[in-house]
Amino acid sequence: MKIILAEHLGMCFGVRDAIALALQQAATQPLTVLGELVHNEAVLASLLQRGIRIERDPATVTTPAVMITAHGASQRMMNQVRERGLNVTEATCPLVQFAHRAVSRLVDEGYHPVIVGKRDHVEVRGLTEDLKEFDVVLAETDVDGLQERPRFGIAAQTTQPVERVRHLVFLIRQRFRRSEVRFIDTVCQPTKQRQTAAIELAQQSDVVIVIGGAQSNNTRELVETCSRYCARVHHVQTAADLRCEWFAGTETVGITAGTSTPDVAVQAVELRVRQIASDLLSSPQDRRQNGESGFYAVSSPSPRDEGVGRGTGRGEVPVNTGQKRPQPVQGTPLPGPLPAAQGEGIRGAVCVVSNTSDAREEHSAHLIQSPQ
Numbered sequence: 001m002k003i004i005l006a007e008h009l010g011m012c013f014g015v016r017d018a019i020a021l022a023l024q025q026a027a028t029q030p031l032t033v034l035g036e037l038v039h040n041e042a043v044l045a046s047l048l049q050r051g052i053r054i055e056r057d058p059a060t061v062t063t064p065a066v067m068i069t070a071h072g073a074s075q076r077m078m079n080q081v082r083e084r085g086l087n088v089t090e091a092t093c094p095l096v097q098f099a100h101r102a103v104s105r106l107v108d109e110g111y112h113p114v115i116v117g118k119r120d121h122v123e124v125r126g127l128t129e130d131l132k133e134f135d136v137v138l139a140e141t142d143v144d145g146l147q148e149r150p151r152f153g154i155a156a157q158t159t160q161p162v163e164r165v166r167h168l169v170f171l172i173r174q175r176f177r178r179s180e181v182r183f184i185d186t187v188c189q190p191t192k193q194r195q196t197a198a199i200e201l202a203q204q205s206d207v208v209i210v211i212g213g214a215q216s217n218n219t220r221e222l223v224e225t226c227s228r229y230c231a232r233v234h235h236v237q238t239a240a241d242l243r244c245e246w247f248a249g250t251e252t253v254g255i256t257a258g259t260s261t262p263d264v265a266v267q268a269v270e271l272r273v274r275q276i277a278s279d280l281l282s283s284p285q286d287r288r289q290n291g292e293s294g295f296y297a298v299s300s301p302s303p304r305d306e307g308v309g310r311g312t313g314r315g316e317v318p319v320n321t322g323q324k325r326p327q328p329v330q331g332t333p334l335p336g337p338l339p340a341a342q343g344e345g346i347r348g349a350v351c352v353v354s355n356t357s358d359a360r361e362e363h364s365a366h367l368i369q370s371p372q
């Protein structure tokens, strides 16, 4: 089984910096983060363990210091917090700030603002709460509901697939031919890179694993994008969610991850998939299947460790290709059993998953050891 990692995957600089800032602030004073700092359960659990509180409503904050997440917030929201006498630290990603400036500029220049994104998403609320009038569109039917305006100014939630955004801009231009339609592309570069890499990955994979939080918009978008190119796409939050049966008879497994997913989660999933691949080697049924289709054992270096070998298979070491029966792997030993602390083990051809909560705790304990 060949395992490939997307050329671009995992935690973006905006989320990484926000976590580092939260840890720095929390080291000197009690801190409340307003909303989810990152859409990842394990990372959030780590932050809570460090004493960082998370509240959605400014009215319920009891610490003197409050942090705005990388998703940003409206001026109205920040004023509401300051009026309570609280110290506000902004961890707003610079690329979200760019989107705020783009929307302000469009409004100042007389355009009716239209945001491509999810109406109830925290970033979209931040982009729109200060506006008197605006529209939010996500689907073609939303374009049908727009009223004609002389000038439309379109920007997007930073984590939307840019193809969707451009398609909706096209539809708005088609529908309102007499209107002036201006579009400022505010989809962030890390999102674009992950989307493009996910397409390349899905096109060459039999199975794709997308790692990310259940509430992570960009992870769900990656799942949707991969599903257009690969029939077997699975969304997991941690390695504990992987199931052996997903991989039986599979030649190529692709792995990608959303912008909230820490490196350690990607590495744990990669390790687990490799272990499952190793286990399938010992399954008579899969030996037969692999023997019929050729067999690869793959050394797939972590992208962050090596900086090479992602997506295009450059870092892969095909072994024993074209063999009718798998041979012992020379020089590329597959990993042994996972540590007991990860709570999972493989016995013969059967995947035994146990003590899942321990696995998540162990996982989270390593998430914030070295923020950058």
Ligand code: SF4
Pocket: 012, 013, 014, 015, 070, 071, 093, 094, 095, 096, 158, 159, 188, 189, 190, 191, 218, 259
């Ligand atoms: S997804 Fe993009 S906009 Fe959002 S925090 Fe990451 S880099 Fe910034």
